[in-house]
Amino acid sequence: MKLLLSTALVASLAFPVLAADPRAESKVVITGWGTQSCATFNANEGARSGAADWVMGFLSGVNWEDPKNRNRGEDTTNAGIVGWLGNYCRAHPDDYIMQAAMTLTMSFEKTVPEKPPSPPAKRGK
Secondary structure, eight states: OHHHHHHHHHTOOSOOEEEEOTTSSOEEEEOGGGGSBHHHHHHOHHHHHHHHHHHHHHHHHHHHHOTTOOOTTTTSOHHHHHHHHHHHHHHOTTSBHHHHHHHHHHHHHTOOOSSOOOOOBOOOO
16 A cells, blocks of 8 residues: 555656545545546547656556565556557546556556546645
């Protein structure tokens, strides 16, 4: 659990929101492209590069923080991750990029949840 929470902070850029960790009652601030919807990714070709970079940074951060498994994604390429993200977002336009990143990360663990994690809740000002 600490692994995903720490990684989310490392992979951040801007646009903070408060997201619930789907496996615990703790919360983490998610920033950057992780807060954007897959619908935004689908509709804006210019957004795809930033979102894909965010997802790859998230995956790298998860690998960095987990001494037991630092090789998630070793059998794929950046283009493979971008393609996976496109497929995921077309199938789940209402999900957030953070949910896609978590689902991708878990897919390398062979522990994909039946339902993607809950979307982040927008934090009030």
